[in-house]
Amino acid sequence: MKHVPLYTHSRESAMETAELALWRESYHANIACAEAITKEIADNFDGYHLNENAARHVIDRFGFDRVNWVLQTTLQQKDFDGRFRQEHKDWAKGAFTHYVRDEMRGYLVDSHPAVLDGFIAQARQAWRELNLFDHTHCHEDTANQNFNNRILVLRPDVLADDYKNPDMQLFICSGGFGASPGARGRKVYGQFLSDGELASFERQDFIGVLKEEHTPEWAQDKLEQYLHPEPITMREEPSL
Numbered sequence: 001m002k003h004v005p006l007y008t009h010s011r012e013s014a015m016e017t018a019e020l021a022l023w024r025e026s027y028h029a030n031i032a033c034a035e036a037i038t039k040e041i042a043d044n045f046d047g048y049h050l051n052e053n054a055a056r057h058v059i060d061r062f063g064f065d066r067v068n069w070v071l072q073t074t075l076q077q078k079d080f081d082g083r084f085r086q087e088h089k090d091w092a093k094g095a096f097t098h099y100v101r102d103e104m105r106g107y108l109v110d111s112h113p114a115v116l117d118g119f120i121a122q123a124r125q126a127w128r129e130l131n132l133f134d135h136t137h138c139h140e141d142t143a144n145q146n147f148n149n150r151i152l153v154l155r156p157d158v159l160a161d162d163y164k165n166p167d168m169q170l171f172i173c174s175g176g177f178g179a180s181p182g183a184r185g186r187k188v189y190g191q192f193l194s195d196g197e198l199a200s201f202e203r204q205d206f207i208g209v210l211k212e213e214h215t216p217e218w219a220q221d222k223l224e225q226y227l228h229p230e231p232i233t234m235r236e237e238p239s240l
Helices: 011-016 020-044 054-062 064-077 086-093 101-107 113-128 217-227
Strands: 151-154 170-175 187-192 198-202 206-209
Touching: 011 020, 020 054, 020 064, 020 101, 020 113, 054 064, 054 113, 064 086, 064 101, 064 113, 086 113, 170 217
Parallel strands: none
Antiparallel strands: 151 170, 151 206, 170 187, 187 198
């Protein structure tokens, strides 16, 4: 079910924007993901240890974004339970949700908290191993910066799992109303720095502007080539 887009707004919001079909498809995928996590834990916990590949099995079926979402919303509903590590609860708070609690209860993972906490640790470790850029790699004043000719960092959830790697997060902005802070338009145009593919995103799809100290050497070279392209020389035709 990795092909089903994760919809992060409530049913009420979906009705207002004529996106009820998207909400419904994502909601049922969330339920299936929660059930898969519950079954994976039941099948792979021997009473003492959880199989080290348990989280990976579910991630491979449903993708990082949905597994993270289901785990984070579950923790938000169980934030009173002291058997979950505080670092995991803090992680869950980072998932801003437009869902109401009644909707989130539809895909509550109801495994034993101590074992589920171990599953969450596996899922978070798998995410960390992607070595993605995050807000710590970006300028803090991004909201007030002009994006034009800057290296931007795409949010990981904008990318499919096959493209969730730090190289694919880097994007150079060539224009669009969204490049300017405070503009009413939100569209940002440019190209992926790794392969030059042209694309457009919304301003909110970016974490921010990449700090110079975190810019890989290859990316800095690509930026220089973009800003200062080599002039095209015309070959002289031989005289007759």
